[in-house]
Amino acid sequence: MSATVNDHRKVPFIIGVAGGTASGKSSVCARIMEQLGALRKRVITIAQDSFYRDLLTDEEIEKAQRGEFNFDHPDAFDHDLMLGVLNNLKDGKSDKIPVYDFRSHSRVKDQFETVDGADVILVEGILIFYDPELRNMFNMKIFVDADPDIRLARRVARDTKERGRPLTHVLHQYLNLVKPAFEEFCLPTKKYADIIIPRGADNDVAIGLIVQHIQELLRSPRSSPENGDRIVEKENHLSLPNSGSSTPRQRIPSGDVHIMSRPH
Numbered sequence: 001m002s003a004t005v006n007d008h009r010k011v012p013f014i015i016g017v018a019g020g021t022a023s024g025k026s027s028v029c030a031r032i033m034e035q036l037g038a039l040r041k042r043v044i045t046i047a048q049d050s051f052y053r054d055l056l057t058d059e060e061i062e063k064a065q066r067g068e069f070n071f072d073h074p075d076a077f078d079h080d081l082m083l084g085v086l087n088n089l090k091d092g093k094s095d096k097i098p099v100y101d102f103r104s105h106s107r108v109k110d111q112f113e114t115v116d117g118a119d120v121i122l123v124e125g126i127l128i129f130y131d132p133e134l135r136n137m138f139n140m141k142i143f144v145d146a147d148p149d150i151r152l153a154r155r156v157a158r159d160t161k162e163r164g165r166p167l168t169h170v171l172h173q174y175l176n177l178v179k180p181a182f183e184e185f186c187l188p189t190k191k192y193a194d195i196i197i198p199r200g201a202d203n204d205v206a207i208g209l210i211v212q213h214i215q216e217l218l219r220s221p222r223s224s225p226e227n228g229d230r231i232v233e234k235e236n237h238l239s240l241p242n243s244g245s246s247t248p249r250q251r252i253p254s255g256d257v258h259i260m261s262r263p264h
C-alpha cells in the first residue's frame, strides 16, 4: 500500500486501547475525541477491525455466516499490514486503511480510508497487545474492562441489529469462539496495560484524566511545528496534576481507574 510523506515530520504519541469485544473500546475513543474539542484535529483513531484478513475462501465465508469462523484468533488479522500502516504514520507518512464490512466478512473492494500523520494516534482493538512488536509501538496502553455479561448483552444487540446476524449464530459464535479466545488471547494482555478503565465509556473520571494527559501533550511547546513537531517520547506515563513533590497528588476516587505501576 502506498504512503506519502507529510511536510512536517512528527513523532506521534501512540495510545493503545484494548479490551474484550463490546467492552466499550470505540466508545471510549469517541468520548476522548469529543472531549478534546478543537484539539481533536491533531488526533486520529484507528481500529484493529479494519485489518481483518480479506478474501476468505468460499468455505470460510460459509463458516463465518454460520458463526463458526474464528475472528477472535490472532491469525484472523493482517498483522503485517497493520504494523506497516502504524510504522508509516510514526514516520510522518500518510497511508491507506481498508474498509471492513462485518456483514460480508470482507473488505469493501477498492475502498480505503486515507489517514494522515497526527500528533496522537488512538489504536483500538481486541488483540493489539498480543503481539510484542505491535505492543511495543504504544507509548501508553489502556485496557477497557467491562463485565462479561454486559459485553455479551451488547454484542447480541449489536450483531443482530447492526450486523444483521441471526441470534442463534451470534450466541453459537460467542460461546464457542469469542469467549474462549478472549480468555486465551485477550485477557492475558491486560497485564501489559498502564491504565485499566473499569466500566468503559461510563467512566467519566478515567476518560477525563486521559483527555487531560492528551491536552498536556498537545500543548507542550515541543509538539509545535516551530519545534520540529515532536512530542516528547519519554512521556509514556499518566502524569497527574499536582503530582510534584511539594504539592499534594490529585485524589482519584477509588474504583474509577487502575494505574499499573509494573515496569514493562
Ligand SMILES: Nc1ncnc2c1ncn2[C@@H]1O[C@H](COP(=O)(O)OP(=O)(O)O)[C@@H](O)[C@H]1O
Pocket (backbone or CB within 6 Å): 019, 020, 021, 022, 023, 024, 025, 026, 027, 028, 154, 155, 158, 199, 200, 201, 202
Ligand atoms: N457504557 C455504555 N452503555 C451503554 N451502551 C454501551 C456502552 N458502551 C458501549 N455501548 C454499546 O455497546 C456496543 C459496543 O460498544 P463499543 O464501544 O463499540 O465496544 P468495542 O469497541 O469494545 O467493541 C455499541 O453498540 C455501544 O453503543
Ligand SMILES: Nc1ccn([C@@H]2O[C@H](COP(=O)(O)O)[C@@H](O)[C@H]2O)c(=O)n1
Pocket (backbone or CB within 6 Å): 020, 021, 022, 025, 049, 052, 064, 071, 072, 101, 102, 104, 105, 106, 125, 126, 178
Ligand atoms: N467478520 C467478522 C469480524 C469480526 N467479528 C467480531 O468482531 C469482534 C471484534 O470487534 P469489537 O469491535 O467487538 O472489538 C470480534 O470479537 C469478532 O468476533 C465478527 O463477528 N465478524
